[in-house]
Amino acid sequence: DAGVTQSPTHLIKTRGQQVTLRCSPKSGHDTVSWYQQALGQGPQFIFQYYEEEERQRGNFPDRFSGHQFPNYSSELNVNALLLGDSALYLCASSLGTGGPEKLFFGSGTQLSVL
Template sequence: DAGVTQSPTHLIKTRGQQVTLRCSPKSGHDTVSWYQQALGQGPQFIFQYYEEEERQRGNFPDRFSGHQFPNYSSELNVNALLLGDSALYLCASSYRTGVTDTQYFGPGTRLTVL
C-alpha cells in the first residue's frame, strides 16, 4: 500500500518564477492538505482540498493556489516566487470523517528560490 507521494523531490527556481508541486494521496484517502515548513520551524497550514474544492485556507497570499483532481491527487502552485518561499512543502492526505481525521504526510518537496 503506497503512502503519500510527492514530486519533485527538490526544485530550484529564481525569484518571479512560478512552480507546481504534485501530490498523490495514500490509497483510500480523499482529502489533501498542504503545509509549508521553513527551516527550524513546524509545518504551517496552507490549504486543504476535498471533493476538488478548497475547503480551508491558512494565512497565505493568493500567490499560493491549488487544485484537486477527480482521482484525489493534488497540485500546489506558487506564482511570483519570493526568496521567502524557500521551504519544504509537505502534502498530507486523510480520509474525511469530519471528526477524527488523521493526516499522513509525504516526504515533501524542497523548494529553493534564488
C-alpha cells in the same frame, strides 16, 4: 500500499518564476492538505482540498493556489516566487473530514528560490 507521494523531491527556481508541486494521496484517501515548513520552523497550514474544492485556508497570499483532481491527487501552485518561499512543502492526505490524527504526511518537496 503506497503512502503519500510527492514530486519532485527537490526543486530550484529563481525569483519571479512559478512552480507546481504534486501530491498523490494514500490509497483510499480523498482529502489533501498542504503545509509549508520553513527552515527551523514548524509546518504552517496552507489549505485543504476535498471534493475538488478548497475547504479551508491558512494565512497565505493568493500567490498560493491549488487544485484537486478527480483521482484525488493535488497540485500546489506558487506564482511570482519570493526568496521567502524557500521551504519544505508537505502534503498530507486523509479520508474525509476529521481530526489531525487521521493525516498521513508525505516526505515533502524541498523548494529553493534563488
